[in-house]
Amino acid sequence: MTPVPMQEGYLFEQECLSPFPTRPWRAVHTMHVSGPYRNRASVVGVTIVDPSLRRIRATMISVEGIVLLDAVRQRGETTIHRALAPLDSPAIVKGLFEDVGLMFLAPDSDPDRIGRSEDGDLVCRFEGDRRGATDVVLPREGTWRILRYGKNQSLEARIEAHGTTRHALSERMELEVYGRGGYTIVLNLLEVEFLTDTESFSVRI
Amino acid sequence: MNSLRLILVLALLASAAFPSAVLCGDWGSDWEALRQSLSLVKSIRTDFVQQKNLKVLSRPIISRGRFFYRAPGDIRWEYETPIRSVVLLHKGEVHRYTRHDGGEYDEDKGPGVEAVRLVLAEMTHWFTGHFEAGDTFVPTLMPGSPSKIILSPRKQGLQGFIQRIELTLSPRPGVLRSVEIVESQDASTLIEFQNPEINPALSDRLFERFE
Numbered sequence: 001m002t003p004v005p006m007q008e009g010y011l012f013e014q015e016c017l018s019p020f021p022t023r024p025w026r027a028v029h030t031m032h033v034s035g036p037y038r039n040r041a042s043v044v045g046v047t048i049v050d051p052s053l054r055r056i057r058a059t060m061i062s063v064e065g066i067v068l069l070d071a072v073r074q075r076g077e078t079t080i081h082r083a084l085a086p087l088d089s090p091a092i093v094k095g096l097f098e099d100v101g102l103m104f105l106a107p108d109s110d111p112d113r114i115g116r117s118e119d120g121d122l123v124c125r126f127e128g129d130r131r132g133a134t135d136v137v138l139p140r141e142g143t144w145r146i147l148r149y150g151k152n153q154s155l156e157a158r159i160e161a162h163g164t165t166r167h168a169l170s171e172r173m174e175l176e177v178y179g180r181g182g183y184t185i186v187l188n189l190l191e192v193e194f195l196t197d198t199e200s201f202s203v204r205i
Numbered sequence: 206m207n208s209l210r211l212i213l214v215l216a217l218l219a220s221a222a223f224p225s226a227v228l229c230g231d232w233g234s235d236w237e238a239l240r241q242s243l244s245l246v247k248s249i250r251t252d253f254v255q256q257k258n259l260k261v262l263s264r265p266i267i268s269r270g271r272f273f274y275r276a277p278g279d280i281r282w283e284y285e286t287p288i289r290s291v292v293l294l295h296k297g298e299v300h301r302y303t304r305h306d307g308g309e310y311d312e313d314k315g316p317g318v319e320a321v322r323l324v325l326a327e328m329t330h331w332f333t334g335h336f337e338a339g340d341t342f343v344p345t346l347m348p349g350s351p352s353k354i355i356l357s358p359r360k361q362g363l364q365g366f367i368q369r370i371e372l373t374l375s376p377r378p379g380v381l382r383s384v385e386i387v388e389s390q391d392a393s394t395l396i397e398f399q400n401p402e403i404n405p406a407l408s409d410r411l412f413e414r415f416e
Contacts, residue, residue: 009324033315034305061259062316067392068395084316
């Protein structure tokens with residue numbers, strides 16, 4: 001990564017965060033999960049995010065309309081309203097929120113480094129997380145990416161985001177988590193809307 | 206797991222369309238009239254529209270599909286949108302297939318499948334009108350205009366996951382207008398049946414594999 005000139009860095013800081021809406025929003029996706037041994041599952045996901053509170057409410061619904069999971073996470077604290085096996089596992093819920101947070105919440109710090117890749121993509125590196133680093137990669141046009149590295153600098157997860165709606169949410173996102181027990185999640189956006197303050201409060205996100 | 210069973214029973218039950226049959230009088234007036242109507246049904250084909258209502262949503266999530274039943278125990282419950290999925294019950298075996306991310310169908314062993322397996326088997330009692338034969342719900346018939354069948358969980362533990370199911374009967378004998386699964390005050394699923402066909406010829410192929 002070739003660093004951008006220091007005097008230009010601040011100009012790119014906002015661009016680094018451009019994939020992440022700053023207002024509360026609600027979205028409905030189809031979610032297709034592929035795990036080890038060709039284990040696959042498809043559900044409908046409702047995600048409500050309040051970026052200012054770093055609060056996420058995730059509701060997963062089976063094809064048949066059964067609420068499989070309804071939970072809220074805010075700054076490390078999780079409240080489960082409803083969970084059916086196997087989603088009643090705290091470890092699974094924690095992992096789910098980490099994935100959702102990686103996709104939809106901006107890193108909780110300013111970028112530590114900003115530069116350009118060999119391809120000319122803008123790369124914003126965030127190193128404030130003690131677990132590792134996160135790169136937000138923004139090409140001049142097309143798919144943008146999030147790369148999550150562990151403390152040993154190994155690539156732990158990769159997100160590719162395609163297409164952007166007028167609400168600045170991607171139409172399609174693909175998450176791939178590496179390592180033993182790795183899996184992929186593909187989200188296809190069905191609908192999205194920003195929430196008013198009244199709606200945000202009323203849904204208790 | 207029991208709770209999961211019950212919930213899936215309800216969900217699958219909700220998607221069942223009851224057949225039409227010739228019956229004099231109000232077929233929803235009593236259990237015997239109900240059973241008489243249903244006993245004449247050997248097969249069903251119907252479209253359905255499913256509305257998932259959640260307090261956190263400003264409008265319901267809409268799903269569409271088709272449902273097939275063939276006596277004594279074949280079921281094909283097929284979703285077309287927003288996720289293509291097919292659940293098959295045939296010769297006592299249950300399989301769910303989902304079209305994964307627009308690709309090929311693949312057997313879906315995700316959350317709820319095990320309960321689906323148990324639920325479909327119980328659901329076959331209902332097509333004959335023998336609601337009391339199942340061990341999951343207590344049925345209550347409420348004659349009226351329209352008549353309704355209210356299914357309440359037998360076990361208190363289940364009530365934390367599902368409060369009740371309401372089956373609304375059509376004035377047309379043997380036809381179910383809708384099924385509503387009430388999970389809580391914040392969540393419910395309403396399935397409305399459209400264009401039901403009673404006793405159509407249904408091939409083995411429909412239940413043996415998905416297409």
